[in-house]
Amino acid sequence: xxxxxxxxxxxxxxxxxxxxxxxxxxxxxxxxxxxxxxxxxxxxxxxxxxxxxxxxxxxxxxxxxxxxxxxxxxxxxxxxxxxxxxxxxxxxxxxxxxxxxxxxxxxxxxxxxxxxxxxxxxxxxxxxxxxxxxxxxxxxxxxxxxxxxxxxxxxxxxxxxxxxxxxxxxxxxxxxxxxxxxxxxxxxxxxxxxxxxxxxxxxxxxxxxxxxxxxxxxxxxxxxxxxxxxxxxxxxxxxxxxxxxxxxxxxxxxxxxxxxxxxxxxxxxxxxxxxxxxxxxxxxxxxxxxxxxxxxxxxxxxxxxxxxxxxxxxxxxxxxxxxxxxxxxxxxxxxxxxxxxxxxxxxxxxxxxxxxxxxxxxxxxxxxxxxxxxxxxxxxxxxxxxxxxxxxxxxxxxxxxxxxxxxxxxxxxxxxxxxxxxxxxxxxxxxxxxxxxxxxxxxxxxxxxxxxxxxxxxxxxxxxxxxxxxxxxxxxxxxxxxxxxxxxxxxxxxxxxxxxxxxxxxxxxxxxxxxxxxxxxxxxxx
Amino acid sequence: xxxxxxxxxxxxxxxxxxxxxxxxxxxxxxxxxxxxxxxxxxxxxxxxxxxxxxxxxxxxxxxxxxxxxxxxxxxxxxxxxxxxxxxxxxxxxxxxxxxxxxxxxxxxxxxxxxxxxxxxxxxxxxxxxxxxxxxxxxxxxxxxxxxxxxxxxxxxxxxxxxxxxxxxxxxxxxxxxxxxxxxxxxxxxxxxxxxxxxxxxxxxxxxxxxxxxxxxxxxxxxxxxxxxxxxxxxxxxxxxxxxxxxxxxxxxxxxxxxxxxxxxxxxxxxxxxxxxxxxxxxxxxxxxxxxxxxxxxxxxxxxxxxxxxxxxxxxxxxxxxxxxxxxxxx
Ligand SMILES: Nc1ncnc2c1ncn2[C@@H]1O[C@H](COP(=O)(O)OP(=O)(O)OP(=O)(O)O)[C@@H](O)[C@H]1O
Ligand SMILES: [Mg+2]
Numbered sequence: 001x002x003x004x005x006x007x008x009x010x011x012x013x014x015x016x017x018x019x020x021x022x023x024x025x026x027x028x029x030x031x032x033x034x035x036x037x038x039x040x041x042x043x044x045x046x047x048x049x050x051x052x053x054x055x056x057x058x059x060x061x062x063x064x065x066x067x068x069x070x071x072x073x074x075x076x077x078x079x080x081x082x083x084x085x086x087x088x089x090x091x092x093x094x095x096x097x098x099x100x101x102x103x104x105x106x107x108x109x110x111x112x113x114x115x116x117x118x119x120x121x122x123x124x125x126x127x128x129x130x131x132x133x134x135x136x137x138x139x140x141x142x143x144x145x146x147x148x149x150x151x152x153x154x155x156x157x158x159x160x161x162x163x164x165x166x167x168x169x170x171x172x173x174x175x176x177x178x179x180x181x182x183x184x185x186x187x188x189x190x191x192x193x194x195x196x197x198x199x200x201x202x203x204x205x206x207x208x209x210x211x212x213x214x215x216x217x218x219x220x221x222x223x224x225x226x227x228x229x230x231x232x233x234x235x236x237x238x239x240x241x242x243x244x245x246x247x248x249x250x251x252x253x254x255x256x257x258x259x260x261x262x263x264x265x266x267x268x269x270x271x272x273x274x275x276x277x278x279x280x281x282x283x284x285x286x287x288x289x290x291x292x293x294x295x296x297x298x299x300x301x302x303x304x305x306x307x308x309x310x311x312x313x314x315x316x317x318x319x320x321x322x323x324x325x326x327x328x329x330x331x332x333x334x335x336x337x338x339x340x341x342x343x344x345x346x347x348x349x350x351x352x353x354x355x356x357x358x359x360x361x362x363x364x365x366x367x368x369x370x371x372x373x374x375x376x377x378x379x380x381x382x383x384x385x386x387x388x389x390x391x392x393x394x395x396x397x398x399x400x401x402x403x404x405x406x407x408x409x410x411x412x413x414x415x416x417x418x419x420x421x422x423x424x425x426x427x428x429x430x431x432x433x434x435x436x437x438x439x440x441x442x443x444x445x446x447x448x449x450x451x452x453x454x455x456x457x458x459x460x461x462x463x464x465x466x467x468x469x470x471x472x473x474x475x476x477x478x479x480x481x482x483x484x485x486x487x488x489x490x491x492x493x494x495x496x497x498x499x500x501x502x503x504x505x506x507x508x509x510x511x512x513x514x515x516x517x518x519x520x521x522x523x524x525x526x
Numbered sequence: 527x528x529x530x531x532x533x534x535x536x537x538x539x540x541x542x543x544x545x546x547x548x549x550x551x552x553x554x555x556x557x558x559x560x561x562x563x564x565x566x567x568x569x570x571x572x573x574x575x576x577x578x579x580x581x582x583x584x585x586x587x588x589x590x591x592x593x594x595x596x597x598x599x600x601x602x603x604x605x606x607x608x609x610x611x612x613x614x615x616x617x618x619x620x621x622x623x624x625x626x627x628x629x630x631x632x633x634x635x636x637x638x639x640x641x642x643x644x645x646x647x648x649x650x651x652x653x654x655x656x657x658x659x660x661x662x663x664x665x666x667x668x669x670x671x672x673x674x675x676x677x678x679x680x681x682x683x684x685x686x687x688x689x690x691x692x693x694x695x696x697x698x699x700x701x702x703x704x705x706x707x708x709x710x711x712x713x714x715x716x717x718x719x720x721x722x723x724x725x726x727x728x729x730x731x732x733x734x735x736x737x738x739x740x741x742x743x744x745x746x747x748x749x750x751x752x753x754x755x756x757x758x759x760x761x762x763x764x765x766x767x768x769x770x771x772x773x774x775x776x777x778x779x780x781x782x783x784x785x786x787x788x789x790x791x792x793x794x795x796x797x798x799x800x801x802x803x804x805x806x807x808x809x810x811x812x813x814x815x816x817x818x819x820x821x822x823x824x825x826x827x828x829x830x831x832x833x834x835x836x837x838x839x840x841x842x843x844x845x846x847x848x849x850x851x852x853x854x855x856x
Contacts, residue, residue, distance in 0.1 A: 324744065347747040361741040366805065367734070375735055376746035378728045385727050429746075 025084075026051045026214050027072065027103070027183055032081030034067050036416075039408045041067045042238045044081070049183060054205065054215045056225045056246065059235035060258050060448045061420025062406045065218050066108050068235065069185050072216070073105035074098030096125075102182035106175070106189050108218070108419050108446065109359050110168045112160045118171055119143040119156035122178060146174040151200045165357055166192050166310040166474075173201065177208075184208055185216040188419070190224060191446045192356070194310050194474035195509070202228060220420075220448050221475075222251040234258055255449045266453050267481035268460045276300030278334075279468040280351070280437045282321060285329030290316035291492045294329070298437060298468040303459060305483035306472040307508045313492040314472045315356055318439050322346050322353045333437065347376060352435030354427060356442040356472070362426045365415030369407075369425060370396045372414045377432045399428035404454060419446040427455070431462075438462055441472045456482050476505050488512050551798050551814035558821050566828045574824070576707055580699075582820035583709035584609070584768040585787065589794040589812045590713075590720045591647075591764025594757040596795050597724070597807030599737035600654060601661040602761050606787030607672035608646050612639050612769040613779040614676045614685050621688040629694040639766045646672070647762020651755035669788070677781040686778040699774040709771050713813065716767060721809040723760075730807075733757060737804025786838055790819055793845040801852060819844070 025048035034042040042064040049055055057065050070076045072083065074092030083090050085101055092098040095105070112121045119136070122143045128135045143156040152170035154163050160171065169192045176184050186205070190198045205228060208215055219225055225232060229246035234257040241257055255263050280298040285291065290313040298304045306314045320327030323343040331338045331346075339345040355361040363372050370392045374381045381395070382388050396410065403424040407417060414422060423446055431438065440459070444452045459482060463469050473479050479486050485499040488511035496511040498504075562569035569575075588605050595602045620635035627634065646668075653664040679685065687695065701708045724730035735743040736753045744750060772783070796802055797818060798811030822844070823837045832840070 322745075342749075343744060344747040344749060353745070355745055360739075361745045364735060364738045364742050366738060371731060371735075375731070375742070375748070378731060378748075382728050385729070387726055387728060387731065 025049060026086060028084040028087075029068075029072060030082045030084065032068075032071060032078040032083070034064070034071060034076065035079045040238055042071070042078075045235070045238075045240045046081075047233060047240065047243070049214045049216065051182070051214050052209055052212045053230045054209050054217055054228050054246075056217045056219070056229035056232045057235060058218070058220075058222070058225060058232060058254055058258055060237075060406075061424075061446075061451055062418035063235040063258070064238040065235055066187055066418065069105055069187050069216065069218065072098070072183075073103050073185055075105070099179075099181075102180075103185070104176040104179070104181040104183070105185045106173050106187060108187035108191070110165070110172055112168055112172060114161040115159065117157050117159055118147070118154055118163065121160055121171055122146070122156075122175055124175075126179075142178065143174070146177055147171070149200075150174055150177075150204065151197050164310060164315075166194070166197065169193060170197065177204065180211075181213065183214045183216065185218075187218045188220065188446055189217075190219060190221060192442070192474070195476065197310065198224070220446065220452075222254050222449060225254065226251055236260055258448065259450045263450060264453065266449065266456070268453075268457050270484070276302075276466065280470075281330075281332040281335075283330045283332075285317065285320060285327060285331065287313070287316050287320035287325050287327045287492075290325075291320065291327075291489075294489075294494050296487055296494065298470055300466050300468055301463045302485065303463055303469045303471060303483045305479035305486035306470065306489060307476060307479055307486050308489035308512050310474070311491075312489040312512070314489050315441055317489070318353060318441065318470070318472065322351065322439075324353075347433055347435075350434075350436040352430045352433055352438045354430045354438075354440040354443060356445065358422055358426045358445075359415075362429075363414040363422060366413055368413055369410065369417075372425060373399055373429050373432060376429060380433060395432065399425070399432075403428045403458075404451070420448055420451055423447055424451065424455075427458075435467070437468045437470065439470045439472070442474065443471060444473075444475070444478060452478075476508055479503075479508070480505065548799065548808065548811070551808075551811040551818065554797070555814050555818055555821070558818060558825070562821065562825050562828070565825065569825070569828055574828075576710075578820050578824045579817055580707045580709045582816045583713040584772055585790045585794055585819065586713040586813045586816035587716050587764050587768040587771070588761075588787065589791045589798070589816050590717050590809055591761035592791045592795050593720065593798070593800055593807040593809055593812045594724070594733060594760045595661075596792075596800050596802060597737045597804060598733045598754050598757040599740065599804030600754055600757060601665065601792075601802075602650060602758065603662065603665040603788045604646075604650060604669035604672055605761065605765050605791050606784035607669050607676065608643070608762065608765050608784075609769050609772065609787060610676040610779060610781070610783035610785075611672040611679075612642050612646070612766050613772055613783055614679045615639070615642050616769060617685050617687045617773060617779055618679065620691055621685075624688045624690050629691065632691060632695055636770050639770050640763060643762040643764075643766025643769070644759055645762070647759040647765070648755065650762070651758030654758065655751040655754045673781070676779060676783065680779060680781055682781060684778040684780040687773060692774075692777060695774045697774075699771055712767065712771055716764060717809050717813045720760075720764075724807050724809055729753070729756065734806050738806070789838065789845070790816070790841060793841055793848065794819055796845055796852070797848040802849065 027049040029045060029047045031044050031046055032042065033040065033044055045068060057068065059065050071078050074095040074097050077093065090101065113124065119140045123139050128139050140156040147154065147170065150170045150173060152167050154167045160168060169189065173189055189201060193201065202224065205215055205217065217228060231243055232246050232249055232254065233243045234241040236258065276299055278297045279300045283295045285294045294317055308314050316325060319325045321331055321340060323340050323346045327340060331340050333349050333351065338349045359365065373396055374392050381391065399405065400407065405421050405424045407421060414425060417425060427443065444455055447455060459469050471479060471483060480503050485497060486503055486508060487497050488495050488508055490512055498507050559570060588609065592602060592605065616635045616639040619638045620631045623631035623634060650665055650668055653659055654661050697708065699709055703711055724733065732748045732753045735748055736750055740750055794815035795812050798815035799808040800812065819841055822840060826832050826837055826840065827834050
């Protein structure tokens with residue numbers, strides 16, 4: 001790593017780069033394109049990545065960001081164009097080659113071996129050995145060190161299968177930090193993380209920059225981009241729109257560049273209409289190991305938020321309500337008790353749940369779109385025992401239109417959609433059963449700003465129809481922006497409730513982290 | 527809220543999306559026939575091919591059932607000994623009833639076979655799903671049980687079918703319909719029904735979903751237990767149908783009936799294009815796979831290159847190659 005370069009001043013470096021790009025850039029992509037069959041995903045992108053610099057790549061869902069990153073790190077090869085590493089032409093046929101060249105990618109999607117432990121995953125394919133024997137002790141120690149640095153407190157011996165999604169993401173990030181890579185690429189690393197973890201990660205990224213590494217950073221959270229990025233490159237529809245010095249762009253500017261037009265307000269205006277009578281009543285619900293004695297009500301036409309830190313048990317609570325985990329307690333929908341032992345019964349009663357883990361639990365990645373869309377509504381959709389394919393295709397067409405799912409062909413598999421578009425497909429799938437209570441767990445995970453606004457408007461229109469909507473989110477601003485009321489959980493218990501003017505980040509954070517009393521808090525456990 | 531997507535610009539889904547896994551087994555079949563013709567022109571004669579396909583019928587029928595089990599993410603090693611067990615029970619039942627019922631004992635026996643097959647499959651299924659025992663272990667256990675039962679029932683010898691029934695039953699294996707051997711017609715019918723279930727019915731969707739990703743299926747409100755259990759029950763029923771066709775072939779059940787059929791069945795499914803880890807099942811590929819296996823055996827008999835005693839060995843090699851192809855074409 002060249003320390004000379006990293007202490008150069010910003011302005012000089014940019015000038016130098018213009019004069020002779022090959023000399024100073026650590027990695028240069030020259031006119032790279034990627035095609036899948038007849039579909040062009042990335043066309044003619046040229047980019048220089050400099051050491052000691054955080055370079056953000058932003059763009060709409062499906063703009064080609066992840067494709068570009070996979071291309072830079074050897075997971076796929078470009079159909080045209082070249083890569084140059086420190087001025088030397090390189091070809092990466094395998095990710096290992098890129099890793100050997102000092103390039104690490106933290107995938108947008110979590111790719112860990114579920115049956116292995118945290119430590120085994122961290123060192124997968126590069127196990128440390130001592131005298132030819134795998135050195136478990138050292139690996140466990142290093143794993144603990146790295147993970148603690150990231151604020152991840154899981155045991156290195158825990159099976160990945162048993163740890164929370166956010167922890168998995170941190171494990172995945174730790175993998176890229178174990179070696180001294182010269183270029184570290186983060187593809188939406190914060191999508192599943194909450195406030196404190198995000199802060200830790202951003203600090204670590206700044207530290208990488210200090211050490212002279214080049215960082216490529218993709219996020220739909222534009223505030224992070226604004227805080228971190230030295231340069232921002234905007235992709236739109238596979239093409240590079242431009243590279244801009246980071247601090248000169250406001251979030252609005254970035255959004256405009258991404259979308260190619262002006263954007264309306266992110267959050268819809270709050271309705272003034274009061275919420276109706278109780279729709280969902282949960283009493284004394286416990287999910288062993290995760291949630292204890294939770295009671296709450298969600299009302300007709302209400303958007304109810306669930307806030308909390310990672311590990312607060314929000315996801316597990318609702319998985320319990322959905323019959324997906326063993327749970328005790330009673331759940332009533334419009335006064336009628338629901339059998340929470342059977343996921344089917346809960347769905348049929350009219351509670352829909354959008355899982356936070358779309359790859360693992362939401363979509364069949366190797367299956368086409370239509371079967372994915374109708375999977376939880378098979379009976380509703382195909383009455384009798386036969387499949388009605390034309391109906392299904394019509395539904396897909398309607399969903400693509402309604403949810404603005406961007407795709408190039410109806411014949412693609414779900415796994416080939418970009419992350420954000422997968423999320424929209426999943427939302428369409430959940431709403432296809434026309435639930436009267438919709439529980440969305442991280443609904444805007446990995447979704448670009450324009451689509452976020454769309455999803456918020458969507459949630460609003462659901463409650464306008466008289467449904468109740470429950471939003472679990474790690475993004476506090478999102479909860480405050482759309483919810484009528486927010487319940488806060490900590491360590492498996494309901495700690496309080498805020499609504500109206502008391503819905504501030506400060507209040508929510510306070511309840512989520514400590515027992516402090518909050519103004520407007522309607523009392524902890526009822 | 528702005529809607530920008532213009533779905534007109536999106537390519538429509540083609541009605542038939544045919545990939546290598548779909549056509550691969552059939553291409554292999556054609557190639558094998560050509561090779562066979564080069565080695566020995568008699569190979570392509572209608573009688574020889576008819577014989578080969580007829581002989582492959584048992585494996586084809588059972589393998590169609592196995593396509594369900596494997597597609598749903600399971601495995602059934604007990605099919606061979608289950609076939610022997612059902613054959614034994616069926617013959618014993620028919621023999622017992624023959625004096626009273628005459629030839630009516632045959633359809634009654636067939637019904638018994640189907641019911642027993644269904645129950646055996648159900649048992650396998652429940653052990654795997656409710657008992658939460660690895661399919662490999664569970665069916666390894668029942669494989670031993672069925673084998674022991676047929677050995678016990680036959681006292682180590684054989685259970686021949688009653689003379690009075692033999693002639694009436696013969697056509698089920700040796701008969702033809704419009705010139706086509708009945709076993710071929712039966713296996714085509716079984717495969718047709720199976721592909722209907724797998725591709726046109728909701729159950730097929732559930733089966734593939736459970737095999738592809740259990741969690742996604744569960745979160746979509748699909749019962750894993752029900753779906754898998756039904757797959758095993760279908761498997762049992764298919765084994766029963768195969769057993770019904772098998773009875774007249776040798777006219778007896780012995781402790782060696784159906785030995786190593788599980789190897790052939792699983793091989794047929796895998797060369798047919800169904801992934802062993804579950805997911806989409808390929809019924810017609812499976813049938814092609816069963817025919818391919820029999821063709822190879824036939825080739826080994828007709829040519830003098832390899833001893834026919836090595837047939838099982840060659841089949842073992844084929845399943846490994848098929849798995850390697852699946853692994854590396856991913
Ligand atoms: N293997 C593939 N076959 C066909 N199309 C593909 C394939 N992989 C990606 N695509 C398409 O390429 C486009 C770009 O995808 P990519 O994942 O790079 O987008 P992205 O910018 O990362 O979006 P997001 O913000 O949603 O993650 C999408 O339209 C996607 O459907
Ligand atoms: Mg992406």
